[in-house]
Amino acid sequence: MQIILGVTGGVAAYKSAELARLLVNLGHRVRCILTEAGARFITPLTLTSLTGEPCYGANPDQGEWRAKPSIEHVELARWAEVVAVVPATADILGKAANGLANDLLSTVLLATRAPVLWAPAMNTGMWEHPAVQANLARLRSFGHAVVDPGEGFLACGEEGSGKLAEVAVIAEAIQMHGAPKQQTLSGRRVLITAGPTQEDLDPVRTLTNRSTGTMGIELARAFRNAGARVQLVLGGDGPAPWGVETTRVRSAQQMLEACLARWADAEGLVAAAAVADQKPERQSPEKVKKGDEPETLVLLRTPDILAQLAAARRSDQWVIGFAAESQNHLKNATAKLNKKGLDAVLVNDVQNGRGFGAQANTLTPITAQGAHPPLGPLPKDRLALAVVNWWAQRLEARPD
Ligand SMILES: Cc1cc2nc3c(=O)[nH]c(=O)nc-3n(C[C@H](O)[C@H](O)[C@H](O)COP(=O)(O)O)c2cc1C
Known part of the structure; x- marks a missing residue:
């Protein structure tokens, strides 16, 4: 240019x-x-x-x-x-x-x-x-x-x-x-979640996971580049992409609330965030001191954001989930698809730390028709483009 x-x-x-x-x-x-x-x-x-x-x-x-x-x-x-x-x-x-x-x-x-x-x-x-x-x-x-x-x-x-x-x-x-505009998803409104959530134990300690948010951020860019209006609900410290309305959140509860507030306005959800499934039963306002006794952390389940949004969806809305699996990938992802009533699940093989950070990755789409040919291995920016192209074709073929 x-x-x-x-x-x-x-x-x-x-x-x-x-x-x-x-x-x-x-x-x-x-x-x-x-x-x-x-x-x-x-x-x-x-x-x-x-x-x-x-x-x-x-x-x-x-x-x-x-x-x-x-x-x-x-x-x-x-x-x-x-x-x-x-x-x-x-x-x-x-x-x-x-x-x-x-x-x-x-x-x-x-x-x-x-x-x-x-x-x-x-x-x-x-x-x-x-x-x-x-x-x-x-x-x-x-x-x-x-x-x-x-x-x-x-x-x-x-x-x-x-x-x-x-x-x-x-x-x-x-x-x-x-750049000349690509318009395959022009005017479509997409809600994307990305990054880890963090559940604080006290002012200095937190319960989280190894997600960097890269995949979800690249998906937000790829949907934006295809002409979609993207709302990104982002956990972690990843950079907010330009041209995407980004809401930063910390805990699973905050992510749920931010998504619920935006869901009615969107026609599709891509849930790429790695939501921490558990939070500590107690959150201390002061830093917890070392004790002499053995210590036990009691954990509670965080809200299931994907399940709640899928349950609240209108018939014209679509939902794509992610499954990070380290074993029985396809079986577990298909169970997730059916249990939560999703349109597609993108399966990520996270065995041995694969799938996190900036490295190349492979995603296998699962829909009601079964497993589709894997997308990748590709660097995450190009993988996100492959996901958007794959999904745009399916959206086009969908009856309105
Ligand atoms: C030390 C210094 C720093 C300045 N920083 C800014 C600034 O950050 N933003 C701004 O709008 N103007 C700033 N100004 C004022 C502009 O330099 C001034 O309005 C100038 O006429 C702008 O001319 P230009 O728009 O043709 O470059 C600063 C001026 C000085 C002396």
Whole structure:
């Protein structure tokens, strides 16, 4: 992809170097445009060195405009397959929202027909100001995408929202927003659970499992890429994918409540979370001290999220479960399919630690028709795509 990366005058401008490098490593061509203020925070030489392409715009040595300004802004606007402004100041958002064009970047933003994406970064007060939010709403109404800033410690010493989103999330958003859209599941609404749940024993100890959430997160990405509107209910610390509405939860009870609140609005559920089946009978508000006596942990069952959602489903809703089995895979998965009334179970062989983390994996779909040919072994991003393609074909064949 040919990417124009606009860099404006905020402290987070130094992160644009890491982003440019990541995008180049992912095989894209990146040309940077610095505003005059942006060039006070990062030099054209850094960006040129990392991208292997000229850096345009303000240059302390050459002045704002180069030799052929009238051609340059149109040429760049046409060259771009996507324009991303990272970091985006309150100033550039205001200019672009109102069609102002008084330097190279703002002119390219007006001239281009490519998709435009913003990753704002600024002080919390600026970010929360109605003028900035109104400008963003206006940019969104033009079809522009926004990677919202996160919360954290800001360079101004405040803590709050306005911190530039993670570079990897911005790179994903740029690739997603700039790529031609796949529409196999366009408009479908899918609820996905992912990650482990955690049941706290006390403020420092927790009962959980070895799930990282990678498979469910990749499934959320793959459904999103196929045009679906995805709600992800996520346990653990895995990164929330861009363009997916993510709700973070900790315990099985929280996951159940988050899912129940979203289930009526979805037409399908993919339950990829590794829900801890047990929780301690007692949760201590203070750290439990070592005693001299032998210690016994009494466990209670957590709610069966998949069974509850399957039982509450309407006839137009579908449900896919996962079964992590270390023995009798197909028999156990078929029993799960029938007991919970699921449309499909994807069986994961977890013997000897297989199936967890970033490694390649195989999933065998089981439906009322029996076992289907296994999907994989594939890295989890491609495996998720294979699952989505397999399921999209079955959805198409389903009577409405
Ligand atoms: C040290 C410093 C840090 C700044 N950080 C930010 C910032 O993070 N976000 C922002 O919107 N403006 C920030 N500003 C203000 C912008 O640099 C200023 O509005 C400038 O005119 C933006 O120009 P540009 O949008 O053309 O790059 C900062 C200014 C200074 C001096």
